[in-house]
Amino acid sequence: RKLRVGVIFGGKSGEHEVSILSAKSVIENLNPLLYEILPIGITKEGMWHTGIGAYTALGTEPPKQLLQQTNHSGSESMITFGPAPTLTSATAEAIDVVIPVLHGPYGEDGTVQGLFELLNIPYVGAGVLASAVGMDKAMMKAVFAQAGLPQCKYVTFLRSRFDKSPEILLDEIEETLGYPCFVKPANMGSSVGISKAKDRTSLKAAIQNAAKYDRKLIVEEAVDAREIEVAVLGNDEPRTSVPGEIISSSEFYDYNAKYNDGKSTLMIPADLTQEQTETVRHMAKIAFQAIDGSGLSRVDFFLERKSGKFLINEINTFPGFTIYSMYPKLWEATGIPYDKLLDELIRLALERHQEKN
Ligand code: ADP
Ligand code: MG
Ligand code: MG
Known part of the structure; x- marks a missing residue:
């Protein structure tokens, strides 16, 4: 049947x-x-x-x-x-x-x-631990650091600490990161609650906005970079796709640029040297294994313009999955069409279930 x-x-x-x-x-x-x-x-x-x-x-x-x-x-x-x-x-x-x-x-x-x-x-997809680690940007960064993956400078804190002594915290952020910086709720996606701050006033407003979505927040130095993404598929021996690039229609890849204005484009494969391609695919696999991923993940990177180095931005354990989304498109370009990708994800789910029991 x-x-x-x-x-x-x-x-x-x-x-x-x-x-x-x-x-x-x-x-x-x-x-x-x-x-x-x-x-x-x-x-x-x-x-x-x-x-x-x-x-x-x-x-x-x-x-x-x-x-x-x-x-x-x-x-x-x-x-x-x-x-x-x-x-x-x-x-x-x-x-x-x-x-x-x-x-x-x-x-x-x-x-x-x-x-x-x-x-x-x-x-289908990541288990309890990998899902939780992948969702919480502060925990994710700690795990990536442990795995030796380079990332941008950041500060993480609880909303309650900001409420108690905002000025001390703002001083600390200015000293460690400076401007511009990105303020994010730790647990969210699709750029919801994220804003770029250019001075103390906008930083304060950005924190107050992010605090509507989570009790834990993260502030990062803004990096001037290309955004490169790699799809990962598998359980114990994950495969990686060709890398893709996001060409955002706005100052950063916010909710509107992702879903509404239709002007952002995906470059697949990304225009990278063979060495860059190998490096970023390898880093994606390290990130997937660092969180103990299974099934699928999309690993997102910054290719910093000034240093030419990849920094890991985040892992998404259930990335956007419409026929227009980066994850399935990356697999299509790597040789797995959308319907076959679903077959494979279901096979991996059953395989993982069997292995556990
Ligand atoms: P989400 O999980 O909501 O996608 P991200 O951390 O990926 O959150 O941030 C959304 C977007 O904001 C990124 O795709 C990028 O365009 C921009 N962005 C986030 N952090 C930085 C940063 N440190 N430097 C530059 N741009 C950033
Ligand atoms: Mg995300
Ligand atoms: Mg993202």
């Missing part, structure tokens, strides 16, 4: 909309001869809905593939909704593998992964 694949999308994070788009591409490209799809939508409030009803609950149209899918018997009873634990205990039996197409907190950070560990259901 066909493999029953739960595709989870939406979610409580600031990347809810992006996740819906990623999941749409996933559902449209899962081979209908191999898989039966169970959509699982999570509203912004955190309610879980399954079946076609998931789409109405999230206020969006279901992909036509789903309407055509002839469901196996008993599917009607799976169209239930509720908070995660209720839903999953009722449907766990009916799912062979889950694809958590979720970006950001409560999806890409190990929380959902923990739920599937408890339910003993195989799932």
Whole structure:
């Protein structure tokens, strides 16, 4: 019989909309001869809905593939909704593998992964630890430093410390990093909550803004650099893709430049020397293994203009996954088309599950 694949999308994070788009591409490209799809939508409030009803609950149209899918018997009873634990205990039996197409907190950070560990259901992508480390920029940087990966200068602190003694902290940031600098919530993605500060006034405002999204913050020196990204695929012996480059339409690659204005472009492969290509692919693999990654990750770098050196910026354990997104496009350019990429990710999820048990 066909493999029953739960595709989870939406979610409580600031990347809810992006996740819906990623999941749409996933559902449209899962081979209908191999898989039966169970959509699982999570509203912004955190309610879980399954079946076609998931789409109405999230206020969006279901992909036509789903309407055509002839469901196996008993599917009607799976169209239930509720908070995660209720839903999953009722449907766990009916799912062979889950694809958590979720970006950001409560999806890409190990929380959902923990739920599937408890339910003993195989799932695509990073496990609990790798997801959590990859989501938290402060923890991620500590792990990268330990692995000997070069990165830009940064300062990390809790929101409560800023609230208590802002002036001391601002002095410290100015002394260590200077301007311009980037202020970020530690746990977020899609550039949500990130701003570039040019002076003390804008730094203060940037911290206050980032503090809306997380209790932990990070400030980094701004580097003048090209942005190069590498896709990683695999479990214990990960493969790396050709590198790609982001040509951002604005001053930095913010939410608008990523999703809205349609003017940012992806250069695949990036125009790099063979030596640069080998270096950055190697660094991507080190980063993936440093966080104990599995399945997939996109590792993002700065190629600093003045030094010509690569600095690691971040790892994303569930990167954007629409047909236009960097991760699948990098694999396409490396020889794995989108539908085959999904087959491989599902195979890796099952392999990892077996190895654990
Ligand atoms: P996210 O996880 O939200 O994608 P990033 O750390 O990748 O957060 O930051 C988003 C974007 O902001 C980057 O793609 C880059 O354009 C810009 N940026 C972030 N940090 C720096 C930095 N230290 N120097 C220069 N640009 C930066
Ligand atoms: Mg990110
Ligand atoms: Mg990024």
